Amino acid sequence: MKRRALVSVSDKAGVAEFARGLCELGFEIVSTGGTARTLKESGVPVTPVSEVTGAPEILGGRVKTLHPKIHGGILADRSDPGHLRQLEELGIRPVELVCINLYPFEKAVEGGAEESEAVEQIDIGGPAMLRAAAKNFRSVAVVPSPEFYAEVLGELRELGEVSSGLRKRLALAAFRRTAAYDARIAGWLAGEEEFPEVRLDRYERVAKLRYGENPHQRAAYYAGPGGRHLLSDVEQLQGRELSFNNLYDVDAARTLLAGLGNEPAAVIVKHANPCGAAVGTSVEDAYRKALDSDRVSAFGGIVALNGAVSRELAEEISEVFTEVLVAPEFAQEAREVFARKENMILLRAGRLEPPALSAKHVTGGMLLQTTDRVEDASGHRTVTRVEPTPEQSADLLFAWRVAKQVKSNAVVLARNGATVGIGAGQMSRVDAAEIAVRKAGGRARGAVAASDAFFPFPDGVETLAGAGVAAIIQPGGSKRDDEVVTAADRLEVPMVFTGHRHFLH
Numbered sequence: 001m002k003r004r005a006l007v008s009v010s011d012k013a014g015v016a017e018f019a020r021g022l023c024e025l026g027f028e029i030v031s032t033g034g035t036a037r038t039l040k041e042s043g044v045p046v047t048p049v050s051e052v053t054g055a056p057e058i059l060g061g062r063v064k065t066l067h068p069k070i071h072g073g074i075l076a077d078r079s080d081p082g083h084l085r086q087l088e089e090l091g092i093r094p095v096e097l098v099c100i101n102l103y104p105f106e107k108a109v110e111g112g113a114e115e116s117e118a119v120e121q122i123d124i125g126g127p128a129m130l131r132a133a134a135k136n137f138r139s140v141a142v143v144p145s146p147e148f149y150a151e152v153l154g155e156l157r158e159l160g161e162v163s164s165g166l167r168k169r170l171a172l173a174a175f176r177r178t179a180a181y182d183a184r185i186a187g188w189l190a191g192e193e194e195f196p197e198v199r200l201d202r203y204e205r206v207a208k209l210r211y212g213e214n215p216h217q218r219a220a221y222y223a224g225p226g227g228r229h230l231l232s233d234v235e236q237l238q239g240r241e242l243s244f245n246n247l248y249d250v251d252a253a254r255t256l257l258a259g260l261g262n263e264p265a266a267v268i269v270k271h272a273n274p275c276g277a278a279v280g281t282s283v284e285d286a287y288r289k290a291l292d293s294d295r296v297s298a299f300g301g302i303v304a305l306n307g308a309v310s311r312e313l314a315e316e317i318s319e320v321f322t323e324v325l326v327a328p329e330f331a332q333e334a335r336e337v338f339a340r341k342e343n344m345i346l347l348r349a350g351r352l353e354p355p356a357l358s359a360k361h362v363t364g365g366m367l368l369q370t371t372d373r374v375e376d377a378s379g380h381r382t383v384t385r386v387e388p389t390p391e392q393s394a395d396l397l398f399a400w401r402v403a404k405q406v407k408s409n410a411v412v413l414a415r416n417g418a419t420v421g422i423g424a425g426q427m428s429r430v431d432a433a434e435i436a437v438r439k440a441g442g443r444a445r446g447a448v449a450a451s452d453a454f455f456p457f458p459d460g461v462e463t464l465a466g467a468g469v470a471a472i473i474q475p476g477g478s479k480r481d482d483e484v485v486t487a488a489d490r491l492e493v494p495m496v497f498t499g500h501r502h503f504l505h
């Protein structure tokens, strides 16, 4: 008796060659309507599934392989004499190989299919066969995707059968496929619900990483559902593999850069905090200003730019030890300059679009929230007697946007579109203010300051004004706002309230 393979695929790529290979190895191919037609047209002999079941495909294809003659042949345990006897009695032939790929439900909903069309794209018979064959991996080889065709044929030719190791691997791939497929269907049914009762997210490994935050930690990078992630449309042009910390910092740098608007801009990030950020007349100008913010801390930093890197800029960046440089374009001469720094990582990447939701992982769980948005100045209002000058207003908005991307408590000093002092990640706001002032040195005089959350007491304002800070932006909302604004008026420092804060942990 001929060995039997069941082939039923939506994606017909490569299936004729695969089935032909099976035929040459002595298999009889049983197939559903469209697949059978494709195979016949390619000259591959097939048995229609209806001939095996003795029942026609019905309900426009909703029921074609859902039949004991098919599922009995797939699921029978070959080591169980009782199962084999039943097959014999019922005239069911065992199926040795099951090759399935599913109705393209994901493509249909991503393409904006209407509800009725999407419903028809929910495959029922395919997952049933994938799961049946995967459950019976000790006897059956399940082929859930064209990516396995060559390997399966290779083993059949070489060993006469699919090895138990590969059968198990294929079963794993099949269950992963059906789980992801069902998760997508459940997600579609859940609709736009932001925080559904159950989330069935599928994360796919993009890279195994050398190590984690520290060398004794193992690590990998996974891309989440939705298709777009940190490394989508990112091309690595040179340098060593991106590390765990590089990825984290690249995310911080690209997020901050995207929030600075469309002017030429540059940011330099260390440990997920900017040590310099600037906008300028050109990316060269912006980079110089960002670097001047804190030249010491920029050592080993992650630089992100929103404009092309010229040879001249490449020479300048090369003078500072830089781990990663992200930019949308690199001139050929710039590439030649960087080629001398073979470990430096160059990433070609455009603007990073912020996701709708962002998560923070906690022990055994996840905190999920809508992503903090960058804003314009439309909701901002001056609360002191004196208004900031137009130049100060521009710097206040810039400092505020940078403060959004600095770990809390954060105070950012800026002047002429560039940071001059950043106090990050402090447990007290007055400490953040003192650090920002210390980092700025003489540059605090005449600069503006942004505080990511309200000043609980006037002390932070007094610290800033004492160093010569000329205007302050902050959310407001403290019980002591009156005292804080009175202090600002007394110190003649114009103050703007934004109405909301930008904590970042």
Ligand SMILES: NC(=O)c1ncn([C@@H]2O[C@H](COP(=O)(O)O)[C@@H](O)[C@H]2O)c1NC=O
Binding pocket: 008, 009, 010, 011, 031, 032, 033, 034, 035, 036, 061, 062, 063, 064, 065, 066, 100, 101, 102, 103, 122, 123, 124, 125, 126, 127
């Ligand atoms: N209903 C069934 O019994 C059934 N059996 C197999 N399928 C699917 O039908 C597709 C192939 O159909 P065709 O060979 O007609 O192009 C495959 O994606 C397979 O997963 C079915 N379709 C859907 O549920």
